Amino acid sequence: RVFKLLVLPGDGIGPEIIRETLRIVDWARNAGLRIELSEGLAGGASIDAVGAPIAEDVVEQALASDAVLFGAVGGPKWDHLPRAQRPEMGILRLRQALDLYANLRPAVCFDELLDASALKPELIRGLDILIVREATAGVYFSLPRANEVGPDGQRRAYDTQAYTEGQIARVCRTAFELARTRQRRVCSVDKANVMETGALWRAVATEVAADYPDVELSHMYADNCAMQLVRRPDQFDVIVTDNLFGDILSDAAAALTGSLGLLPSASLCGLGQGGRSRGLYEPIHGSAPDIAGQGVANPIATILSFALCLRWSFDRADLADRLERAVRHVVYSGVRTPDIAHAGIAAVSTIEMTDAVLTALHAQ
Amino acid sequence: RVFKLLVLPGDGIGPEIIRETLRIVDWARNAGLRIELSEGLAGGASIDAVGAPIAEDVVEQALASDAVLFGAVGGPKWDHLPRAQRPEMGILRLRQALDLYANLRPAVCFDELLDASALKPELIRGLDILIVREATAGVYFSLPRANEVGPDGQRRAYDTQAYTEGQIARVCRTAFELARTRQRRVCSVDKANVMETGALWRAVATEVAADYPDVELSHMYADNCAMQLVRRPDQFDVIVTDNLFGDILSDAAAALTGSLGLLPSASLCGLGQGGRSRGLYEPIHGSAPDIAGQGVANPIATILSFALCLRWSFDRADLADRLERAVRHVVYSGVRTPDIAHAGIAAVSTIEMTDAVLTALHAQ
Ligand SMILES: CC(C)[C@H](C(=O)O)[C@@H](O)C(=O)O
Ligand SMILES: CC(C)[C@H](C(=O)O)[C@@H](O)C(=O)O
Numbered sequence: 001r002v003f004k005l006l007v008l009p010g011d012g013i014g015p016e017i018i019r020e021t022l023r024i025v026d027w028a029r030n031a032g033l034r035i036e037l038s039e040g041l042a043g044g045a046s047i048d049a050v051g052a053p054i055a056e057d058v059v060e061q062a063l064a065s066d067a068v069l070f071g072a073v074g075g076p077k078w079d080h081l082p083r084a085q086r087p088e089m090g091i092l093r094l095r096q097a098l099d100l101y102a103n104l105r106p107a108v109c110f111d112e113l114l115d116a117s118a119l120k121p122e123l124i125r126g127l128d129i130l131i132v133r134e135a136t137a138g139v140y141f142s143l144p145r146a147n148e149v150g151p152d153g154q155r156r157a158y159d160t161q162a163y164t165e166g167q168i169a170r171v172c173r174t175a176f177e178l179a180r181t182r183q184r185r186v187c188s189v190d191k192a193n194v195m196e197t198g199a200l201w202r203a204v205a206t207e208v209a210a211d212y213p214d215v216e217l218s219h220m221y222a223d224n225c226a227m228q229l230v231r232r233p234d235q236f237d238v239i240v241t242d243n244l245f246g247d248i249l250s251d252a253a254a255a256l257t258g259s260l261g262l263l264p265s266a267s268l269c270g271l272g273q274g275g276r277s278r279g280l281y282e283p284i285h286g287s288a289p290d291i292a293g294q295g296v297a298n299p300i301a302t303i304l305s306f307a308l309c310l311r312w313s314f315d316r317a318d319l320a321d322r323l324e325r326a327v328r329h330v331v332y333s334g335v336r337t338p339d340i341a342h343a344g345i346a347a348v349s350t351i352e353m354t355d356a357v358l359t360a361l362h363a364q
Numbered sequence: 365r366v367f368k369l370l371v372l373p374g375d376g377i378g379p380e381i382i383r384e385t386l387r388i389v390d391w392a393r394n395a396g397l398r399i400e401l402s403e404g405l406a407g408g409a410s411i412d413a414v415g416a417p418i419a420e421d422v423v424e425q426a427l428a429s430d431a432v433l434f435g436a437v438g439g440p441k442w443d444h445l446p447r448a449q450r451p452e453m454g455i456l457r458l459r460q461a462l463d464l465y466a467n468l469r470p471a472v473c474f475d476e477l478l479d480a481s482a483l484k485p486e487l488i489r490g491l492d493i494l495i496v497r498e499a500t501a502g503v504y505f506s507l508p509r510a511n512e513v514g515p516d517g518q519r520r521a522y523d524t525q526a527y528t529e530g531q532i533a534r535v536c537r538t539a540f541e542l543a544r545t546r547q548r549r550v551c552s553v554d555k556a557n558v559m560e561t562g563a564l565w566r567a568v569a570t571e572v573a574a575d576y577p578d579v580e581l582s583h584m585y586a587d588n589c590a591m592q593l594v595r596r597p598d599q600f601d602v603i604v605t606d607n608l609f610g611d612i613l614s615d616a617a618a619a620l621t622g623s624l625g626l627l628p629s630a631s632l633c634g635l636g637q638g639g640r641s642r643g644l645y646e647p648i649h650g651s652a653p654d655i656a657g658q659g660v661a662n663p664i665a666t667i668l669s670f671a672l673c674l675r676w677s678f679d680r681a682d683l684a685d686r687l688e689r690a691v692r693h694v695v696y697s698g699v700r701t702p703d704i705a706h707a708g709i710a711a712v713s714t715i716e717m718t719d720a721v722l723t724a725l726h727a728q
Contacts, residue, residue: 088557118483118594139525140558147560155529157564161503162522164514191608193452194504196511200521223615230482230594230619244555248612251587255594 002034003314004065008042008058011087012287013297014071020299020354021069021306027361028310028319035314038065042094043073043087043287053090059097062280067313068094069306070282075289091282095135100267100280101167102174103135103246104308107233107253110262112332113340117258119233129236129253130182132175133246135267137167138197140243163197163242168204170270175240176212177271184215185237189225189245201242222249229253254284261285261298261339262331264305266312279313281305295349298337300327303357326360366398367678368429372406372422375451376651377661378435384663384718385433385670391725392674392683399678402429406458407437407451407651417454423461426644431677432458433670434646439653455646459499464631464644465531466538467499467610468672471597471617474626476696477704481622483597493600493617494546496539497610499631501531502561504607527561527606532568534634539604540576541635546601548579553589553605553613565606586613593617618648625649625662625703626695628669630676643677645669659713662701664691667721690724 005025009018022037029035040058041049053073062068073087083089094100109117109127117124142162150156172188179186188205190198202219209217220228222245228235229249233256241249254263263284268277283301291297304327311320334345335356341347348356369389373382386401393399404422405413417437426432437451447453458464473481473491481488506526514520536552543550552569554562566583573581584592586609592599593616605613618627627648632641647665655661668691675684698709699720705711712720 083557083563086557092558118487118596120482120484123482142522145560147564150528155564155568156526157560158506158524158526159559159561160522160524162520164518164520166518191611193447193450194456195523196509196521197523199447200511200519204519223611226590226612226616227619227624230616231624232482244608245612247555247587248590248609252590252594252616255591260591260595 002036003067004036004038006062006065006068007037007039008068008070009039009045010042010071010073010287011044011075012072012289012292014043014073014287016292016295016297016350017283017299017302018069018071020350021302023354023358024303024306024323027358031319033314033316033319042070042090044075044078046090047078047081047085047087053085053087054093059093062094062098066278067309068280069309070280071302072283072285072287074287092140094280095267096141098278098280099136099269101134101136102171102268102270103133104178104266104268105131105133105250105254105284106263107131107250107257108259108263109257110259110328110331113259115258115342116340117256119256119258124233124256124258127233127257129233130178130238131246131250131253132171132178132238132240133250134167134171134242135246137163138243161195161197161244163200165200165204168201169208172205172208172240174268174271175238176208176215179215179238180212183237185218186215187218187220187225187236187239189220189222189239189241189249191222192219193221197242205240225249226252229256262300262304264301264308266305266308268312271312276315277312279309281309295351296338296347297350298339299350299354300331303327303354322361322364326357326364329360330356366400367431368400368402370426370429370432371401371403372432372434373403373409374406374435374437374651375408375439376436376653376656378437378651380656380659380661380714381647381663381666382433382435384714385666387718387722388667388670388687391722392680395683397678397680397683406434406454408439408442410454411442411445411449411451417449417451418457423457426458426462430642431673432644433673434644435666436647436649436651438651456504458644459631460505462642462644463500463633465498465500466535466632466634467497468542468630468632469495469497469614469618469648470627471495471614471621472623472627473621474623474692474695477623479622479706480704481620483620483622488597488620488622491597491621493597494542494602495610495614495617496535496542496602496604497614498531498535498606499610501527502607525559525561525608527564529564529568532565533572536569536572536604538632538635539602540572540579543579543602544576549582549601550579551582551584551589551600551603553584553586553603553609555586556583557585561606569604589613590616593620626664626668628665628672630669630672632676635676640679641676643673645673659715660702660711661714662703663714663718664695667691667718686725686728690721690728693724694720
């Protein structure tokens, strides 16, 4: 079959890192994968062209695709806009429209970059945590919400955090499925001691666990999880949590690894037949407007996001493995863009980094 | 005048560390401070005695006091209870009844304990962050909230996060006042890109800043803050944020320091005349049921909480300074309870640690 891939480069370094990743897409095609490519606007680029962070026909196109490869959005140019019109809304809209409820954020330490971590090497060597964040509900999307003036003339604002048991169960199921391909341990994170949604979260996670007797479930409060991530990150295998906690904890976990610029992410709507899912793939780093257009951005996080795409949406774990192995080889052999270069070592460009990955792929 | 101090030892190691801290209270009395002491039940101890995590007459007593010294609550014995009846509710009830909207959580690194931190020493040496967490509103207390079965038979739960401009402004003002005694930098943390309350938070923090032209205000998203705390914690002076973000970020910050067992906290309702406020003071660590009753708990965090009490509620910054200096001297001279003892060094007991602090105080 032919897989449809929609590419949304976005803003800042987005176009540069996507351009290079498309060379890796070509490699996958040459390896026999049939991919039909299309490209669209998202974020600031879309705001400038059509007045909205994502156009409805682009959302339609995404719905008709097997996967979306997303660069990065945002920049100072659009910072003054009201919340609903800002570049970030593009990605939130896609998550919801495509029902991408499971946002997978691996926090993996590239041991060659241990030095770059704030943590002591012995604590993060070999670190491999997978955060599964619910991404279509919770405080990000629930209603009612408002910013208004009360009868007393005071401004007041409110948000709602809501979850149904179905919304919790499905993302927990994704976490348990993935744990089976790893160390078979799931830590479910909530504030059940304070929040009603936390209490329901804990109850449903416990119920889902009954279907996975081979996977160990533990529960942790979100504040304690933030603490434990710093103190002893290697205690975690898979963490499953809600939209807001997942946003914060996955950023903390990524920062721990010291490999921030290299980390990919995937947003899935379940692991259907043969583990395949529609998916959106993007680096966890941002659009880095400060270095945009200079040709020095690190394409690795985007290339690894495409590896996740190969694995989860294109059913080609074999190619994903090869690509991940090639990237590891390149990083370990010392090829470095400026963001990960040691002092005194000559850094390569975005293009040269991709060249190195392709060379490693061809040498396999 | 005579200051009224209500002592609530709580559960686990609470009674032990409070007992020792009362010897420090005696030192303050001998130094001329007039303190009227009373004691009450909170947490599991209160559940066992009167069936609730805090009795209303204890709340009344707290309201009639200048300060509350709180030990720690909770333990496996009460873990099965429903949320509203659990030990933690005692502290939440006190925060709200006493309107203790500013929860101060210093994340300070004791350089002698650098080894105990997960972070590289050069990143946290001399670290001194003050997190000011809003503690009487937000998702902890806002209504409506429920856990119910919907018309479709599915369970669903929701919480509300609400803030008024007044609730935001007063805690921001506390943060700015405190920044004036420090490096004059406030970082306000929210999710203004996603939440209505975040947008209001950012607007009000900016307005309050206009009254403090000598203090620098910056804004940061909560996810980025979690990341920055790990990557470069020394960029922060004062962080001000809402109840839920403050809960998570302050635990992350405390963990960074490696001095977790030594950190105090204060909950204030404003810095009124001469900076004095009603306050509740407690260690940030928990009730540690696993080591309760063995006489090995570290009393330092509670002793330092009393130092904050001297400073903020009893108007005796001079005694607070002396006490903090004595503690630093003791820790730096290598006196160690088991939690902070280096391998191969004999650890002291809870009582001996307090003896050492008193000796240092008398030697001043
Ligand atoms: C850009 C922003 C809305 C988004 C979020 O908060 O989810 C980002 O932080 C992320 O984690 O993908
Ligand atoms: C015990 C719990 C309710 C409490 C909170 O979440 O506020 C605790 O974590 C804290 O930070 O003081």
